[in-house]
Amino acid sequence: RPDLKVVLMSATLNAELFSEYYGNCPMLHIPGFTFPVKEYYLEDVIELTRFKFDDEKIPVWRRRDHKKNQEFEDMIAPYIRNLEQNQKYSSQTLDELYKKTSEELNTDLILELLRHIARQPMGAVLVFLPGWDKISRVHSLIQNDRMLSGRNYLVIPLHSMMPTVNQREVFNRPPEGVRKIVLATNIAETSITIDDIVYVIDGGWIKMKNYDKEANVTTLRPEWVTIANARQRRGRAGRRYEACFKLKVIAYAQSHNNCAASREYGVTEKMVRDWRSKEHLLRSMPRNKCAMRRGTAHWPILEKHAVDMVHEQRQNGYIVSRNMIRMWALKWAKQNQEHSKDFKATTSWCSRFMERSNLVLRQKTKIAQKLPADLNCKICGISNSMDGMEDDMLWEDEDETEAEATSSDLEFDPYDEAAINVSQDVLEELMMSDVDDVDFE
Numbered sequence: 001r002p003d004l005k006v007v008l009m010s011a012t013l014n015a016e017l018f019s020e021y022y023g024n025c026p027m028l029h030i031p032g033f034t035f036p037v038k039e040y041y042l043e044d045v046i047e048l049t050r051f052k053f054d055d056e057k058i059p060v061w062r063r064r065d066h067k068k069n070q071e072f073e074d075m076i077a078p079y080i081r082n083l084e085q086n087q088k089y090s091s092q093t094l095d096e097l098y099k100k101t102s103e104e105l106n107t108d109l110i111l112e113l114l115r116h117i118a119r120q121p122m123g124a125v126l127v128f129l130p131g132w133d134k135i136s137r138v139h140s141l142i143q144n145d146r147m148l149s150g151r152n153y154l155v156i157p158l159h160s161m162m163p164t165v166n167q168r169e170v171f172n173r174p175p176e177g178v179r180k181i182v183l184a185t186n187i188a189e190t191s192i193t194i195d196d197i198v199y200v201i202d203g204g205w206i207k208m209k210n211y212d213k214e215a216n217v218t219t220l221r222p223e224w225v226t227i228a229n230a231r232q233r234r235g236r237a238g239r240r241y242e243a244c245f246k247l248k249v250i251a252y253a254q255s256h257n258n259c260a261a262s263r264e265y266g267v268t269e270k271m272v273r274d275w276r277s278k279e280h281l282l283r284s285m286p287r288n289k290c291a292m293r294r295g296t297a298h299w300p301i302l303e304k305h306a307v308d309m310v311h312e313q314r315q316n317g318y319i320v321s322r323n324m325i326r327m328w329a330l331k332w333a334k335q336n337q338e339h340s341k342d343f344k345a346t347t348s349w350c351s352r353f354m355e356r357s358n359l360v361l362r363q364k365t366k367i368a369q370k371l372p373a374d375l376n377c378k379i380c381g382i383s384n385s386m387d388g389m390e391d392d393m394l395w396e397d398e399d400e401t402e403a404e405a406t407s408s409d410l411e412f413d414p415y416d417e418a419a420i421n422v423s424q425d426v427l428e429e430l431m432m433s434d435v436d437d438v439d440f441e
Helices: 015-021 042-049 066-086 091-098 107-118 132-143 164-171 227-234 259-265 269-283 287-293 300-315 322-335 347-356 375-391 417-432
Strands: 037-040 124-128 153-158 179-184 197-202 205-212 217-224 243-247
Touching: 037 042, 042 091, 042 107, 066 091, 107 124, 107 132, 107 197, 132 153, 132 179, 153 164, 164 179, 197 227, 300 322, 300 347, 322 347
Parallel strands: 037 243, 124 179, 124 197, 153 179, 197 243
Antiparallel strands: 205 217
16 A cells, blocks of 8 residues: 555644644544642742742843843732632742743752652652753752752763753663652653653743844754643653652743744734733733834825925935925825824834835935936946947157157046056056066056
8 A cells, every 4th residue: 555644643733633634634542541640839838848948049231121021920919819719728838930030041949849859759860951950950959958869869861962861861761769860851752761760850941942033143042931841841750659749830831832833923022922912912902002103104194295295305316314205294284184194203113114115214415406407318428428439539749659659649538447447558568578677657
């Protein structure tokens, strides 16, 4: 059956999309067996560990960023109100969620969570971190901790930079009584499967490759994980044991953000968050302002007359500045109010008008502005006359050799290409001859 094609794919992918691509081919679902996984979110972790975030670690310039702080409050306030209604968490936990540092990846919180897991039943721990810097930081904190630095704990960093021999250590079962702690990046999401993992700590961040257009370089920037990433990390636990999945990630990363779709359509995480926080203001914005912010002209008749005015003034050799355009447009709007309602001759409108009309954004120089309108015709006439002069060029004394010529006989227009070619031939003849006392100026 060379025509038969079988596609084996993960259950986390969009099977319906693949089926539509292959002409709505039939799908077979093979259920897998996993043990139950219990989920804990950030508020649960704070409630268990009684952890407190330190706002003093935030730089002063970030604490004074009132715009960012307001965006965070607008995002977190509805979620905390929902938690208050459940009456499941203490006021201290809710106060910690209100802090700006709760949004960031806190390595001290991960260390405190590892201490809490150390008092739970045996089982390996997998910690997802965004990069090597965070892996090194957590590894250093574990080595300096009295509880976790003993012989009963085996810490294994897992990163693409690690040698293959060291990477294989994660599959080995530790001796009885020793708990294995794996510090890994997203390489442990789908590339490998560690059977003895019981606890998973998801930092909630991932480094994605981005292209910086201004610097013309490719960078790795941390972003919130997508829902698909969170599900993959959740699936690392529950392979052979009843597992406990500890998700250290703020709730909006799962409910309000989808980085995969953002990367596909060129929408950044910041744009999504700005839209969520300002959706009401954007939808209530007047229609004329929405049109001004886009490429559509809200006063097309006014701009049509303005374009004619600019072209006419420039053809007459006058300089047309932006202030002149704004003054003219304001005067025209007062005389024709039926076509220019709510018009304001702002600098931003003038810039968008010039861009829409394909007008030169930079002002032309005075020389270029004052060139006559028939400049091209005059240039063509001069070119034709020069061609005629080249054909009629005759040397008065044909018997005189180039060797007897002096510098006074070699006068020519430096912009005449025909004269330059003739003079170069004469110069070569002089260089090859034995004539002395020739003045080469």
